[in-house]
Amino acid sequence: MKTKTPWHSGKMICVAVFFIAAIVTLVAIAIVQNKPLEQKYKYGIVLDAGSSHTAMYIYEWPAEKENNTGMVGQRHKCKVKGKGISSYAREVAGAGRSLAMCMEEAKQCIPAAKHQDTPVYLGATAGMRLLMKQDRNSAVKVMEAVQQTLQASPFSYQGARIISGQEEGAFGWITVNYLGKNFQKAAGTMGALDLGGASTQITFVSKETIQSPDNAMEFRLYGNDYQVYTHSFLCYGKDQVLKLALEKKLKSADTSLEDPCFHTGYSEDKLFQKVFDSPCVQAVSTDAMNKSFMHKGSGNFIECQNSIKDIFNFSQCKNSQCSFNGVYQPPVEGTFGAFSAFYFVMNFLNLTGQSLADTKKGMEHYCQTPWNTIVENHPKVDKKYLAEYCFSGTYILTLLENGYNFTSENWKDINFIDKIEGSNAGWSLGYMLNLTNMIPAEAPDTPLMPHGGFVTLMLFLTLFLLILLFLGYTFLGRPSCLPPKEIV
Structure with a gap:
């Protein structure tokens, strides 16, 4: 056994x-x-004080993953009522008061226990850059007014300043590539095209050596070195460039102006002051400023584009190649994200995702549509903005093709975007990431x-x-x- x-x-x-x-x-x-861990969040607030309006963005990220790629997201956006803070030059206190409603929204959006640990930043762009050139004393007082409002909030005030055009372009480039998680992809980065009311920016990584030091910025992000080409064209935002275009057509003695960039049947009595109240255009006499002219549309895309080309200088270039106005620019390469007014205008015109030839056909058809038909088709759109879409769309097309030198071959590489992963494309997120050092120079440790x-x-x-x-x-x-x- x-x-x-x-x-x-x-x-x-x-x-x-x-x-x-x-x-x-x-x-x-x-x-x-x-x-299951209780998720703890941190928050940051950035106010984008643009030329035409101010927007407040609230960002959040998991506290225990602060330095990981792609973890910061947009929690809330608030559009400040009224125009940009530069419009308060004659009533500077109003600039600070205008931010109050959005700051109240921030208090409700962010848990009270996190208020004192939440940094708040304000960056003013081209509108304030123009006001600084035109009336430095008023510009300083406007910035002091917004500083007082932000300092009175329960959040951790980190500063309010006027950022340079190059910074605006570079931070926009950081934003679109951060949200797209491109900094850790072998495929490379995306260029950034930004269009505001008073300026436009182009930023991208160039394979060739950048010949102009003023247009080069260097970053070390996630263990990789980047040298980007960036330039900002002050006065070439869509609102200021309209003034430039009207200046080319108007003489102080004119009482009527026929404009191919506005629809047939459009007619509006306008003051010379509305055109010549900017440092972007030549000054006229006080008497002329008080005069008015009848602005009439003739709705012709080809003539409109030819008139817009007059505001560019393509003849002068001291470097091997230029965009316009004698500004050096290497050849555009790679994909681009076109945001802000680039997106809003082209999306309204239903011209995103089109070929260059189809974009031109679409603009031609839209511009020749009579004004009364345009109004009937878009009853909820403010007539002031509605009237300018023909001009703005034609300007965008001309800027991209003739200014930045995009062709029919690489037009498809332009992606008109509003948001990436739920966050608005723009410079504000890149600005906060840079100031809080939330993009490490070296790659984060693996888990x-x-x-x-x-x-x-x-x-x-x-x-x-x-x-x-x-x-x-x-x-x-x-x-x-x-x-x-x-x-x-």
Whole structure:
């Protein structure tokens, strides 16, 4: 009769100890890895004080993953009522008061316990850059007024300043590539095209050496070095460029102006002051400023484009190649994200995703549509803005093709975008990321146990347990000794 190995033998005790240890380890790792943690968030506020309006953006990110790629997202956006802060030059206190409603929204949006730890920044762009040129004293007072409002809020005030055009372009480039997670992709980065009311910016990584130091900016992000070409054209935002175009057509003695960039049937009495109240155009006499002219539309895309080309200077270039007005620009390459007014105008005209030839056909058809038909088709759109879409769309097309040198071959590389991953494309997110050092110079450390490693360890422990079970079964079923055979 066979005698099995007793369960309390050394071998069985050893197997049992390893079996219990493996079970405990497997359960502990599974609990820790999958433990539901209470998500804690941090917040940041950026006010984009543009030439035509101010917008407040609230960003949030998981506190324990502050330096990981793509973790910052937009939680809330508030559009400040009224025009941009530069419009308050004659009533500077109003600039600060205009921000009050959105700051109240921020108080409701961000948990009260986080208020004092939430940084708030304000960046003023081309509107304030123009006011600084025109009336420095008023510009300083406007900035002081907005500073007082932000300092009175419960948030951590980190500064309000007028950012340069190059910074605006570079921060927009950081935003679109951060949201698109391009900084860790081998495919490369996306260029950025920004169009506001008073300026336009182009920023992209060029393969060739940038010949103009004024147009070069360098960044080290996630372990990679980037040298970007960037330039900002002050006075070439869609609102200021309309003044430039009208200036080319108007003389102080004119009482009527027929404009191919406005629809047939459009007619509006306008003051010269509305055209010549900007440092972007030549000043006229006080008497002329008080005069008015009748602005009439003739709705001709080809003539409109030819008139817009007059505001560019394509003849002067001291470098090997230029965009316009003698500004150096290397050849555009790669894909581009075109946002802000680029998107809003082209989206309204339903010309995003079109070829260059189809874009031109679409603009021609839209501009020749009579004004009364345009009004009937868009009853909810403010007539002031509605009247300018023919001009703005033609200007965008001309700027991209003739100014920045996009062609029919690479037109498809322009993506007109409003949001990426739920966050608005623009310079504000890149501005906050830069000031808070939330994009590390070196690549973030990898997690201690990524998902793949966790699955592999679970499989290993499970296999180990099966082996122990097999050994235990083998040991328990094996005889410890056999009786001697009987001698016959």
